[in-house]
Amino acid sequence: MTGPEYEVVIVGAGPAGISAACVVAETGRDALLIDDNPSPGGQIWREQERHGSNWEAAHWLRRLQLYRVEVLRGATVIDGDPDKHAIVCETANSVSTIRYKKLILATGSRELFLPFPGWTLPNVMGAGGLQALVKAGMPISGKRVVIAGSGPLLLAVGAYLKKQGAHVLAIAEQASWARLARFGLGLPTQPYKLAEAVQLKRALFRVPYHAGAWVEAALGETVLERVRLSLSHRRWEAPCDYLAVGFGLVPNIELAATLGCKLSAGCVQVDPMQQTSASDILSAGETTGIGGVELSLMEGRIAGYSAIGDRLNAQWLFSDRERMRRFARRMQKAFALREELRHLPLEGTLVCRCEDVSYQRIAPMPGWRAAKLHTRCGMGPCQGRVCGPAAEFLFGWHCQSTRAPVFPARIDSLIGHKEE
Amino acid sequence: MSEPVYDVVIAGAGIVGAACAYACSREGLKVAVLERDFIGGGATAAGMGHVVVMDDSEAQFALTRYSQQLWQELASELPADCEYVRTGTLWVAADEEELIEVRRKHQFYSQRKVPSEILDSRSLDAAEPQLRTGLAGALFVKEDAVVYPPCVARYLLERSRDLGARVLLGKEVIRLDDEGAAFEDGTMMKGAVMVNAAGARAASLHPDLPIVPRKGHLLITERYPAFVHHQLIELGYLKSAHKSTADSVAFNVQPRKTGQLLIGSSRQYGMDSPEVDRSILSRMLARAGQYIPSLPGLSALRVWTGLRAATPDNLPLIGRCPGYRHVFAAAGHEGLGITTSLATARLLIDQLMSRAPAISSEPYSVQRNIAVHG
Amino acid sequence: MAELVWISIDESPVEVEPGTTVAAAILQSDTAGFRRSVTGEWRGPVCGMGICFECRVAINGQPHRRSCQAYCESGMVVRTK
Ligand SMILES: Cc1cc2nc3c(=O)[nH]c(=O)nc-3n(C[C@H](O)[C@H](O)[C@H](O)COP(=O)(O)OP(=O)(O)OC[C@H]3O[C@@H](n4cnc5c(N)ncnc54)[C@H](O)[C@@H]3O)c2cc1C
Ligand SMILES: Cc1cc2nc3c(=O)[nH]c(=O)nc-3n(C[C@H](O)[C@H](O)[C@H](O)COP(=O)(O)OP(=O)(O)OC[C@H]3O[C@@H](n4cnc5c(N)ncnc54)[C@H](O)[C@@H]3O)c2cc1C
Ligand code: FES
Numbered sequence: 001m002t003g004p005e006y007e008v009v010i011v012g013a014g015p016a017g018i019s020a021a022c023v024v025a026e027t028g029r030d031a032l033l034i035d036d037n038p039s040p041g042g043q044i045w046r047e048q049e050r051h052g053s054n055w056e057a058a059h060w061l062r063r064l065q066l067y068r069v070e071v072l073r074g075a076t077v078i079d080g081d082p083d084k085h086a087i088v089c090e091t092a093n094s095v096s097t098i099r100y101k102k103l104i105l106a107t108g109s110r111e112l113f114l115p116f117p118g119w120t121l122p123n124v125m126g127a128g129g130l131q132a133l134v135k136a137g138m139p140i141s142g143k144r145v146v147i148a149g150s151g152p153l154l155l156a157v158g159a160y161l162k163k164q165g166a167h168v169l170a171i172a173e174q175a176s177w178a179r180l181a182r183f184g185l186g187l188p189t190q191p192y193k194l195a196e197a198v199q200l201k202r203a204l205f206r207v208p209y210h211a212g213a214w215v216e217a218a219l220g221e222t223v224l225e226r227v228r229l230s231l232s233h234r235r236w237e238a239p240c241d242y243l244a245v246g247f248g249l250v251p252n253i254e255l256a257a258t259l260g261c262k263l264s265a266g267c268v269q270v271d272p273m274q275q276t277s278a279s280d281i282l283s284a285g286e287t288t289g290i291g292g293v294e295l296s297l298m299e300g301r302i303a304g305y306s307a308i309g310d311r312l313n314a315q316w317l318f319s320d321r322e323r324m325r326r327f328a329r330r331m332q333k334a335f336a337l338r339e340e341l342r343h344l345p346l347e348g349t350l351v352c353r354c355e356d357v358s359y360q361r362i363a364p365m366p367g368w369r370a371a372k373l374h375t376r377c378g379m380g381p382c383q384g385r386v387c388g389p390a391a392e393f394l395f396g397w398h399c400q401s402t403r404a405p406v407f408p409a410r411i412d413s414l415i416g417h418k419e420e
Numbered sequence: 421m422s423e424p425v426y427d428v429v430i431a432g433a434g435i436v437g438a439a440c441a442y443a444c445s446r447e448g449l450k451v452a453v454l455e456r457d458f459i460g461g462g463a464t465a466a467g468m469g470h471v472v473v474m475d476d477s478e479a480q481f482a483l484t485r486y487s488q489q490l491w492q493e494l495a496s497e498l499p500a501d502c503e504y505v506r507t508g509t510l511w512v513a514a515d516e517e518e519l520i521e522v523r524r525k526h527q528f529y530s531q532r533k534v535p536s537e538i539l540d541s542r543s544l545d546a547a548e549p550q551l552r553t554g555l556a557g558a559l560f561v562k563e564d565a566v567v568y569p570p571c572v573a574r575y576l577l578e579r580s581r582d583l584g585a586r587v588l589l590g591k592e593v594i595r596l597d598d599e600g601a602a603f604e605d606g607t608m609m610k611g612a613v614m615v616n617a618a619g620a621r622a623a624s625l626h627p628d629l630p631i632v633p634r635k636g637h638l639l640i641t642e643r644y645p646a647f648v649h650h651q652l653i654e655l656g657y658l659k660s661a662h663k664s665t666a667d668s669v670a671f672n673v674q675p676r677k678t679g680q681l682l683i684g685s686s687r688q689y690g691m692d693s694p695e696v697d698r699s700i701l702s703r704m705l706a707r708a709g710q711y712i713p714s715l716p717g718l719s720a721l722r723v724w725t726g727l728r729a730a731t732p733d734n735l736p737l738i739g740r741c742p743g744y745r746h747v748f749a750a751a752g753h754e755g756l757g758i759t760t761s762l763a764t765a766r767l768l769i770d771q772l773m774s775r776a777p778a779i780s781s782e783p784y785s786v787q788r789n790i791a792v793h794g
Numbered sequence: 795m796a797e798l799v800w801i802s803i804d805e806s807p808v809e810v811e812p813g814t815t816v817a818a819a820i821l822q823s824d825t826a827g828f829r830r831s832v833t834g835e836w837r838g839p840v841c842g843m844g845i846c847f848e849c850r851v852a853i854n855g856q857p858h859r860r861s862c863q864a865y866c867e868s869g870m871v872v873r874t875k
Contacts (some may be wrong), residue, residue, distance in 0.1 A: 036844065036863070037863075038865055043843065047813075079698070081698060110841060110843065110845050111841060113840065113841075113846075120831070120835060120837065121836075122827050122828070122836050122837060122838030123838060124840070125838075125839060125840050125841075125842070126840050126841050126842065126846075128841075128842065128843070129839065129840050129841045129842035129843065129846075130842065131842070132841075132842030132843055132862070133815075133817060133818055133821065133839060133842040133862065134818075136813075136814060136815040136817065136818045136842070136862065137810060137811060137813065137814030137815060137818030137819065137822070138817070138818040138821040138822070139821065139822055222827070222836045223827070223836065223838075252845075353831070353837070353840075353846070353848060354832075354847060355832060356831050356832050356833040356835070366458050366589055366590070367458065369458070369461060370458040370459070370461065373460060373461060373465045373570040374459070374460070374501075374570055374571060374574055375501075379721075379722075380721070380832075380847065381642055381719075381721055381847040381850075381858070382845060382846055382847045383721065383722065385845045385846070386840075386841075386845070386846050403696075403722045403723060403724055404696050404722075404723050405720060405722075405723065407844075408642065408719045408720060408721050408847075408858075409719070409720050410716065410717060410718070410719060410720070411639070411641070411683075411705050411708075411709070411715060411716045411717070411718050411719075411720050412716035412717060414639070414698075414701060414702060414705055414720060414723070415702050415705045415706045415709065415716060416702075642857075642858050643832075643858075644857070678832070717856075719858055
């Protein structure tokens with residue numbers, strides 16, 4: 001297999017990938033950073049390059065430039081061959097094979113979407129999803145938005161949308177006050193660091209925040225018209241333009257799994273040096289577990305040091321990383337999903353949005369693979385990225401069955417990917 | 421309380437086991453089906469679902485034609501998710517030499533009353549505009565069809581269940597002998613007749629069965645409705661597919677009812693790992709691209725592999741297993757087990773009931789003198 | 795300020811700022827839905843990050859393009875449904 005070779009290739013230009021790339025490039029080694037978005041930044045710093053205001057993001061993006069890290073934009077890694085130390089990258093009109101000595105997978109996470117009646121109506125979106133669309137130019141000013149689901153992301157999104165002029169009618173967090181308090185997150189804003197917490201609180205001034213509350217149904221003929229929430233002792237219903245729902249985050253492990261990395265509990269398994277079970281493949285950031293930006297940056301740096309064989313510098317950071325991981329674990333527990341959410345879908349509620357497969361057709365199946373083969377659930381273009389984690393939650397199945405290509409790819413790209 | 425004794429105990433709930441269960445249940449026999457995983461999850465899930473008449477040998481023709489007719493009978497009762505569509509097959513001839521083969525095939529089928537028609541270059545263009553221009557022609561075999569096999573297997577077992585059959589999933593048979601089926605935990609299920617329908621694993625129950633895996637790759641695309649209309653296969657396939665030594669690829673594209681395209685095919689010997697072999701995949705797709713120039717621009721959703729249970733003469737093994745009195749095989753269907761499942765079940769039940777079969781079952785007997793086909 | 799970009803969405807011209815994704819442009823226009831699901835339901839974008847495939851449209855004649863991952867370029871022809 002031919003193609004350019006780099007000492008370190010990093011997939012994913014979010015905080016983890018960027019910090020890893022900087023560490024490698026600082027020492028003068030050649031690093032290639034690949035991302036499927038048009039600009040680096042990952043989920044949180046997307047659009048930063050164009051009109052960003054976040055100082056931390058600006059700092060890291062500047063370092064990328066300073067150390068002349070080569071960034072391959074708009075390129076999706078669709079496959080790879082670990083035996084040959086090669087990955088295959090598809091862009092809008094080309095395909096290339098890139099070889100590495102060390103590979104760092106920092107493919108981040110996506111939102112967890114759970115089915116409820118009406119969730120397939122247009123204008124029902126992810127929480128991070130709506131935020132991303134607004135960052136990309138979707139008009140939101142003056143629109144009525146209900147935010148629901150779980151986790152600190154709801155607050156970040158609420159604050160952002162409000163700042164963009166949206167009327168945020170309510171934020172519904174499924175975790176109860178009692179649970180949040182038990183894990184030391186009594187204040188809804190506490191999850192983020194103190195300064196951010198204060199900022200968020202200010203930003204969300206006058207936005208009703210309900211804990212122990214969840215969305216029961218999205219209502220509308222062909223598009224969203226109204227939302228119904230279950231609050232602790234009553235129902236709440238209101239007309240709105242957009243419903244933004246996310247139930248937390250799910251690691252993007254598909255590429256790692258395809259390259260043979262071991263997983264555990266839905267995350268890529270890594271050792272203290274961020275090394276995966278596959279030789280010369282490391283992983284960092286939310287691919288290895290959901291933990292927020294700071295942890296992603298930290299893991300990225302450790303992976304960077306690890307990739308260049310600098311154990312000492314990596315070890316310096318272990319204790320900080322451990323502290324952040326402890327915090328992340330506490331967050332995960334605080335925002336654990338409640339049983340009631342399992343009973344939201346009605347018989348006819350679709351679980352698989354690509355193939356339109358309803359709850360009642362999937363429920364009797366003995367497992368994920370059987371459901372795929374007999375109902376087509378998870379067989380559409382999202383390759384089970386949406387319904388897989390949902391089915392895992394709803395039915396307790398193990399929904400991991402990755403197949404090449406990692407993302408739908410042009411047949412061309414699979415032809416081009418050949419041995420010389 | 422002891423387990424009841426079944427008339428027929430079938431190991432394997434692939435399409436072959438399912439067809440056998442249905443055929444036996446319909447005779448009023450008490451049937452149990454034991455499946456280590458779930459229904460139709462083996463080769464039945466991996467295959468292409470082309471119901472096709474073949475003419476490599478008289479025996480192959482007899483079995484595929486008989487079975488294809490049984491499919492036509494079954495079609496009317498199949499639920500929608502079985503996706504039965506009578507697409508017909510176009511055997512595509514690239515050049516004059518292959519056109520000679522088209523004519524030979526046409527004659528062969530005509531003599532045996534299989535409806536087929538020769539398309540010249542122009543009518544082929546009109547029938548399938550996505551094919552590259554300048555192909556020599558094709559043979560259109562009209563009664564061939566396409567199905568979605570896992571759902572057919574499930575349907576056949578549902579019907580069997582309605583007739584009293586028991587289907588046990590997650591139940592691995594570790595031994596299948598004259599007494600019955602034995603499980604890991606030391607328990608047994610007794611039967612009067614046992615059927616080994618374990619597909620590519622049949623030989624792990626009965627090592628004497630001359631079955632070796634032959635690996636194949638398939639790719640499925642996004643939905644492109646009406647992109648092609650018939651199952652398309654290059655005639656070169658006949659030259660390459662059944663060589664039992666070298667790896668081979670052939671142009672083989674199937675339109676699914678969903679509007680998706682299923683693209684094959686490859687054959688590799690001596691491989692039983694499920695891993696995608698990127699170089700043969702690339703060759704297979706490049707080959708398809710030579711026939712359909714716009715194909716490389718389409719979006720691929722998934723690639724997978726499957727194992728065909730190949731025998732030395734490419735005919736299945738249907739009948740009593742040597743060394744046993746009550747154990748039968750229904751295995752070794754190579755790349756035609758979807759097609760031949762229904763006929764396999766008929767031949768089996770006719771043997772069990774000591775009836776005269778519709779076609780001679782001799783060529784598929786397990787004890788036949790197997791000549792290596794080449 | 796950078797020059798605006800003109801694209802066509804279902805034959806109607808739409809003017810957007812550079813750096814706007816096709817999905818955002820469609821949401822700016824009056825177009826109701828992005829696509830019909832396999833059973834004919836209306837669908838629109840969900841994830842905004844290229845993983846749900848609900849925002850698929852045809853761009854310059856190419857079907858199944860994720861509009862949330864494509865940036866508007868002058869003269870682009872977009873078709874929904
Ligand atoms: C939709 C969404 C919105 C979020 N919004 C916020 C927020 O407002 N505030 C906040 O504090 N946290 C937010 N988070 C959480 C935050 O993103 C994470 O804590 C942090 O960014 C994780 O960093 P990372 O580097 O691990 O991954 P990411 O930032 O997720 O970066 C991974 C990158 O890899 C790319 N990628 C993945 N697979 C491939 C592939 N095969 N080929 C090429 N590229 C690939 C992705 O497109 C992405 O750019 C959000 C998360 C999501 C999913
Ligand atoms: C790539 C490819 C393309 C193909 N295309 C076509 C085509 O177009 N047309 C066609 O007619 N045929 C095609 N075939 C062939 C066809 O798929 C097979 O011949 C057919 O599915 C075989 O069915 P089966 O029931 O014998 O085996 P399987 O479907 O493999 O079923 C065997 C079952 O037995 C179970 N089992 C195994 N061991 C045990 C045990 N010890 N205890 C309990 N259960 C056990 C397995 O889990 C499995 O479910 C293709 C095959 C491949 C690989
Ligand atoms: S909105 Fe999910 S892929 Fe575009």
